[in-house]
Amino acid sequence: MSTLTATDMDWLAALLLDVGAAEIMPRFRNLGDGDVQQKTSAADLVTEADVNAERKITAALLERFPSALVIGEEAVADDPTLLDGWSKTDRLAFVVDPIDGTFNFASGVASFGVMLAVVSRGETIVGIIHDPVGKDWIMAQKGAGAIYRRMNGRESALKVAEAAGAADKMIGSASWQYMPEPERTRVARNQAHCLGSVAYRCAAQEYRLLAGGHIHFAMYHKLMPWDHLAGTLITEEAGGHVRRFDGSVYRPEHLDGGVLSATDPDSWNMVREALWRA
Known part of the structure; x- marks a missing residue:
């Protein structure tokens, strides 16, 4: 299993923050005519923010990790064959959802996020979810626990609830x-x-x-x-x-x-x- 350094993790978190600020938040509640399109149904949407955010994330990832594979939701929508055998490659793979909750985003509801996972040899080794509204993250590396990171750099451990019993x-x-x-x-x-x-x-x-x-x-x-x-x-x-x-x-x-x-x-x-x- 490959690993990413603490510097890599910080860089990935900063990338999602920058893309949120540059490509997502300026379009939130500010989408124009033609900026929202249906994919499979009226509940499955894509916006200019999705497309531009994924394009910027992909370019930055390939510049820093030139041998990596990037699997983005919108890229796969254009070319479904990108999913063929992708997780079996020896290359490090970055999996990107530029805006999860696009229906909410397009409706002006502040419940959406940017998600990124890193897969190595068929195993997920990193997960990061960024909230562009709150400007914070939840994130984890396999075997190292999960954390909540605030914009000011403060971190706290994440822990699921106690069992409810029924x-x-x-x-x-x-x-x-x-x-x-x-x-x-x-x-x-x-x-x-x-x-x-x-x-x-x-x-x-x-x-x-x-x-x-x-x-x-x-x-x-x-x-x-x-x-x-x-x-x-x-x-x-x-x-x-x-x-x-x-x-x-x-x-x-x-x-x-x-x-x-x-x-x-x-x-x-x-x-x-x-x-x-x-």
């Missing part, structure tokens, strides 16, 4: 929108049996809640690497438990099978049983 005492996020029926209706109905739910339409912010100890689980059916590699690594390094719906380990190459993250293995099993109960 699903009806848990608060969580269940993204069932892309599920097939009847699974979609079953999970949506059963989530009402939990203590509470959050639905930010933004995995970046939902993983922030989970890794920071504010909710107990986060579930997603749709798997794309830029949506979940950073957040699941940060969650695990904060003490959480992450598996696909069938209980198998979630890996960078997985594009199906869903992913459920919880505070601990027992809570994972409780949530899995509760949400899919007939």
Whole structure:
């Protein structure tokens, strides 16, 4: 497994901050006609901010790491073959979501984030989620724990919540929108049996809640690497438990099978049983 230095980590965090300030925030609540386009549906959008932010991040990464591979959400939208065997390469791979929560961003809602993961030999080794509004980060390196970093440089450890003991005492996020029926209706109905739910339409912010100890689980059916590699690594390094719906380990190459993250293995099993109960 390759590693990145502390200097590399600082550089990556600064890159996301700079791109947020230069390409994202000037367009927030300031998008013009033609700056927002649909991709697969009215809920799946791309903006000029997404495109320009990814272009700038990609160029900077390749300048600093010229032999690396960059997998960006918008680049893959233009050329899906970029995902073919990408995680099996010996090259260091950077996975970029320039704006997670584009629907919110385009709607003028301040719940979005920039996500970056680093994959080495099929394993996620770094995850960084930057909030351009709050100008802070949650981040992790594999085996080194997860931290919350403020703009002033202060850092504190991230830790998932204590186990709640039962699903009806848990608060969580269940993204069932892309599920097939009847699974979609079953999970949506059963989530009402939990203590509470959050639905930010933004995995970046939902993983922030989970890794920071504010909710107990986060579930997603749709798997794309830029949506979940950073957040699941940060969650695990904060003490959480992450598996696909069938209980198998979630890996960078997985594009199906869903992913459920919880505070601990027992809570994972409780949530899995509760949400899919007939």
